[in-house]
Amino acid sequence: MEKYNEIQQIKRRFYAMRNGVTADSLRRAGLGYKYIFGLNLPQLTEIAAEIGHNDSLALELRDDTLCRESQLLAPMLYSPELLTADKALEWISKVTSIEVADILCHRLLRKIPSAWEVVEKAVVSENQLTRYTAARLTFNLLYAAPDRAEKVAKALSGDTDTLVSRIAVQMLEELEFLKD
Numbered sequence: 557m558e559k560y561n562e563i564q565q566i567k568r569r570f571y572a573m574r575n576g577v578t579a580d581s582l583r584r585a586g587l588g589y590k591y592i593f594g595l596n597l598p599q600l601t602e603i604a605a606e607i608g609h610n611d612s613l614a615l616e617l618r619d620d621t622l623c624r625e626s627q628l629l630a631p632m633l634y635s636p637e638l639l640t641a642d643k644a645l646e647w648i649s650k651v652t653s654i655e656v657a658d659i660l661c662h663r664l665l666r667k668i669p670s671a672w673e674v675v676e677k678a679v680v681s682e683n684q685l686t687r688y689t690a691a692r693l694t695f696n697l698l699y700a701a702p703d704r705a706e707k708v709a710k711a712l713s714g715d716t717d718t719l720v721s722r723i724a725v726q727m728l729e730e731l732e733f734l735k736d
Contacts, residue, residue, distance in 0.1 A: 562613055563620075566603065570625045573599050582624065587653060591623040597659075600625065604632035611635055621652055631660045636667035644674045648689045654719070657689040665689075666696035672704060679708055684717045691723040698727060699734075706731050 570593040579594030607613070614633035620626035631647070639647075644665055651657045665671055671693060678690035691712050698705040705727060712724035 562610075563616060566607075566613075566617070566626075566629070567623070569603060570595060570623075587624060587655075589622060589624040589627075589652075591625075593623075593625050595625050595628075597628075600629050600632065604629060607633055609633060609635045611638060618647065618650060621650070624653075624655075627652055627656045628659050631664035634664055636664055639664065639668045639670075641668075641670035641673040641677070644668060644670065645677055648674070648678055648686055649683075651685050651689055654685070654688060657685060657692055661689060661692040661696050665693050671697055672701070675708060679711065684720065687712065687715060687717065687720045688723070691720050691727070695723060695727055695730075698730060702731055702734060 573593065573595055575594035575596070577594070578596070579592045582592050582594065610633050614630045617626040617633065618630035647660060647664070648657075651660060665674060668674070675690050675694050675697070678686050678693070681687055681690070690708070694705050694708045694712075709724045709727035709731065712720055713728060715721040715724065
């Protein structure tokens with residue numbers, strides 16, 4: 557019998573790699589997690605590479621909303637080929653911060669076949685973080701489908717939330733740059 561289960565082993569790894577200065581800065585910046593270890597993306601990527609795809613572990617980490625690093629590591633462990641549009645929307649509904657949305661889009665959602673379907677459904681949400689995630693996902697897909705990205709960016713450029721509208725404007729600027 558193992559002394560520690562997988563989650564406990566990961567949390568012990570977080571603790572061993574912790575960066576108190578970064579963690580304190582994140583807390584002062586207002587991140588509302590109970591546990592912040594201050595790990596950076598290369599450290600999390602290293603842990604993810606060692607673990608590999610583990611969908612049940614990814615879901616368990618995703619649902620651990622008390623720990624910043626759990627939320628960031630989760631999308632790195634889930635198999636993109638298993639993620640349907642409905643499951644992707646469930647992931648988006650559980651996004652706890654802008655940082656989590658960014659990692660979710662870059663590390664997982666942009667790799668799924670139904671990414672545009674996810675964008676279309678998320679972009680019309682009442683929830684600001686969901687619309688933000690739709691905008692970030694669109695930005696990740698921009699080069700593969702600039703015409704589709706432009707439609708989404710135009711739709712979001714007048715969004716009432718400044719974070720969402722700012723990303724939309726950045727996408728439009730990037731698309732304009734690509735045209736030149």
